[in-house]
Amino acid sequence: MTALESIYIGGSNGKDEILTLKLANRHGLITGATGTGKTVSLQILAEGFSAAGVPVFCADVKGDLSGIAACGTSKDFLEKRAEAIGFSGRYNYEAFPAIFWDLYGEQGHPVRTTVSEVGPLLLSRLLELNDTQEGVLNVLFELADDEGLLLLDMKDLRAMLAHVADRADELSRHYGNVSKASIGAIQRRLLVLERQGGDLLFGEPALDIRDLMRTAPDGRGMVSILAADKLMQSPRLYAVFLLWLLSELFEELPEVGDPEKPKLVFFFDEAHLLFNGAPKALVEKVEQVVRLIRSKGVGVYFVTQNPTDVPETVLSQLGNRVQHALRAFTPRDQKAVRAAAETFRPNPELDTERVITELGVGEALVSTLEGKGVPSIVQRTLVRPPSSRLGPVTEAERRTMIQTSPIFGLYDRSRDRESAYELLMERAQVKQRQEERQRAEEDRVASREGAPRRTRSGFQIPDFGRDDRPRPASTRQRTQRSSSRDSVLEAGLKSAARSLGSSLGRALVRGVLGSLKRGF
Incomplete structure (x- = not known):
């Protein structure tokens, strides 16, 4: 089998352990305790897929996977590993084309979707x-x-x-x-x-899945690297975001059957976060996506510490396995080791359960699909050294790669078009204007009829202002008479004065007349 038809993983007892590209969309699993070499295994697989022209998407949880975009440097332990597995003649150092993504827009291009x-x-x-x-x-x-x-x-x-x-x-x-x-x-x-x-996840421009499936001008597949070191502080957001990506791939891509090589390979690091406390409906959705997405040319590789982190219904769909060391310090650990050993096709010459606890850094038990999709016998394997850099790129290198990226400028500015918020605000404003017009009309009618006016709050108040509307004469006279009436005290005093005046007047008249009569 030629190099273009497979990916070299490592060597075992003078035998090459490879991953056949035609069967790479049957999914896979990389497991092992912290510090045993899972990230390096992910890195060399991503390099192999890229070299074969297959785009790759992977999450950089610790920050060191970004080194795939930089050329590796010669180191003694790398050269010794390549020589030990007979890889030195084919081993060279190179960088691979990469696109950096970041949900927060700090270490890569912003990545968004809509609600x-x-x-x-x-x-x-x-x-x-x-x-x-x-x-x-x-x-x-x-x-x-x-x-x-x-x-x-x-x-x-x-x-x-x-x-x-x-x-x-x-x-x-x-x-x-x-x-x-x-x-x-x-x-x-x-x-x-x-x-x-989490609000940064939602908005536009939304991610176009086709931008995860780009190839470089030289034909190599682009490696999309999601900066997840900060994102991991919100593990549920991380898990939901990656599951959304899988769902989008499943819904958007056409059926292609079993292609000669995958159209995209998706690495789901820290996969246990997807299933921890997940409701049954969600697990069933993941199972459905994993089972059916391979016919769309997409391979899904889960990376986690233990095979038991993945539900059995999903685990049964993962044909290509790379198992790094597990520790068995407690009864629970021992049970996990036993379960991991039972997932492999047995090797009569290998005590799988014992070897899992003895593997060194950079060693793994490897079993991949071969022939008609039958798993190969598990083999203890020395994993090949990566061609790209071991460790992260510098900040200056990252900025340069972002600015020279083929998608630079496509997602870096957010866009806010008319949607539910704007339409509901417009409806509310129209309703408010209608209510204001209705209140104004009610006030005009009320002022014509002399009825109390209605305030905005709905209360009614009387009109204490001067009313200049014309009235009938009788009304005006009544009004004038009413307005000219005096108080009770004033009326009494005036009545008394009038009475007194009348009495004095009559007395004076009688006196004058009497005098006149006596004069005659």
Whole structure:
């Protein structure tokens, strides 16, 4: 078999251990305790796929996988390893074409998706919602679809939650029970996610899956490296993001059957984070994706400490195995070692269970698919040294690679187009203007009829201002008479004065007349 048809993994007892490219889309598993060489095994496989023209996606959890983009340097222990396995004549140092990605946009190109593309199942997993809260989230997505509201970023999701809360009674009759308490719980979970930087995942421009499947001008596959050292501080976000990528590949790529080599190889490091506490529905989705995605030309390789970290339904789909050392210090560790040994095709000349605990750094038990997809007999193997750098690239090297990347400028600036938030805000403004016009009309009608005016808050107040409207004459006279009336005290005093005046007047008249009569 030629080098273009397989990937050289290492040597065992004078025999080459290889991974056949035609069977590489049958998925694989790399396991072993911390510090036993899992990252190097991932690195040499990624180098082999790239050299064969196969694009690769992998997460750089510790930061040292970025060295694949830089040329390796000669070191004694590397040369000795190459000589020990008969690889020295073929061993050379080279860098491989790479694209750096980073959810936070600090160590690579920003990578985003939309809320709609993630969907309610993965979003519920990300927010750690219970079944009731997940049901409300499903109602939200259904309502958004029915009303043509795009869910792109976090503010769209928050606006839709408020919208659903306002219409909770109405929606409960059509979509099922919508609890405002559940909506409040989801809103609190969103706040926690935002503080962890999860809001950076949602937005546009969204990642185009085709940008993960690029090849370099020289025909080698591009290695997409996701900076995950900071992302690992939010392990659930990390797991959901990678699972979303797998789901997108599954949904977007066409069926190709069994190609001569994969169209893309996907390495899922720290795979146990995907399954820890995962609900049954999510595990079933992973199983479905892993089982069916191989027919789309995609190989998935899980990297974790122990095979038992992966559910049996998924583990049974992983045909290519690289097992590094495991430690058996406790009964639980011993059980894990036994389970790992039982996953291999037995070798009569090898006590697999014992050897797993004796492997040194850079050694592994290797079994890959051969012939018609039958696993090879497990062999104790010295893993070949990598051609690229062992260790991370420098910050200056990383910046240069980002600026010379074939996708530079495509994702580096976010875009905010009209979506659910803007449409709901527009609806709210239209409704407010209609209510203001209605209140103004009610005030005009009230002022014409002399009725109390209605305030914005809905209270009614009398009109204490001067009313200049014309009135009938009788009304004006009544008004004038009413307004000219005096107080009771003043009226009494005036009446008394009038009475007194009248009496004095009569007395004076009688006196004058009497005098006149006596004069005659």
